[in-house]
Amino acid sequence: MLVPLRPDERWSLDFVSDQLADGHRFRILAIVDDCTRECLALVADNGSEFTSNAILTWADQNRVEWHYIAPGSVSRDIACNVDFAPTFLDYAGLPVPSYMQGRSMRPVLEKRTPADWEQLTYHRYWMHNDEIHECWAHYGVRDTRYKLIYWYNDDLGQLGARPNGAPPEWELFDCDKDPHELTNVAADPAYAGIFKDMLAKLDAKMAEIGDVPEHDSVAVLAGLAA
CATH class of the missing domain: 3.30.1120.10 (Arylsulfatase, C-terminal domain)
Known part of the structure; x- marks a missing residue:
């Protein structure tokens, strides 16, 4: 596989895992620009590592937007893995190709679930x-x-x-x-x-x-x- 020479030429996504100091393991889905190594998004379960005020403070200071359901809250809205790609494109301000399955989860993450959202x-x-x-x-x-x-x-x-x-x-x-x-x-x-x-x-x-x-x-x- 050729190494991309320009930004936005190719993006990769994969699951990576790590371990916290207390031994708690977690897994995230990372989406990375193969040229610049810029990370577009991290998607993970809302484990205890996401309740840290230090992380939220850092994100606010660096203008990093967080789009997740807060730990302790409950959502019965249903989504599927095919909804990830349209969601990333939506937040990036890019059009979703007509051939792509799924639907952007952005309104669900922002607590404005559409009336016609498929709960299946x-x-x-x-x-x-x-x-x-x-x-x-x-x-x-x-x-x-x-x-x-x-x-x-x-x-x-x-x-x-x-x-x-x-x-x-x-x-x-x-x-x-x-x-x-x-x-x-x-x-x-x-x-x-x-x-x-x-x-x-x-x-x-x-x-x-x-x-x-x-x-x-x-x-x-x-x-x-x-």
Whole structure:
């Protein structure tokens, strides 16, 4: 890879981790200009290292803007990792390309969440039972209360994935009543309506982004009604 010779020619982003003097570890996402090494943004969890008045004082003196949800406050707004890039471009005053997925989180961070903000996130893990993570293939959606997951458990011929013959399985969690996700209510008749609603949200999101489902919703709903 060639070394960029001009600012703004190429930016890189990656997660980096470090450790505080008290042994507390943290991880941040850094976005850096590969030519000037200027750091555009740092995104991290709001751990104790972000409650320091010294850091906030330094940021104020150096005119560094902080855009985060203050520790101790609660936000139920949902965002996804595809929202990071539009957010960075928004704060930089640059246009968001039409082909880019996601939406700027700037109004959410500034506590003026739009009325049409989509309170839903989608996730997919492809590498079924790979040697490093040993996580099984699945996808799902999460709204402000419920999480629906389909463990399709198929390697789909992906390089590095390993078939293990595991049967597919649905999981549904009521995250208000069960925040640690210990009770799967996918087969609970009391949640049949919720399951159907979350399945519709999953189908709509997969169709929107062009992902190919491994489930048959007609068959799933027929089994639910049986």
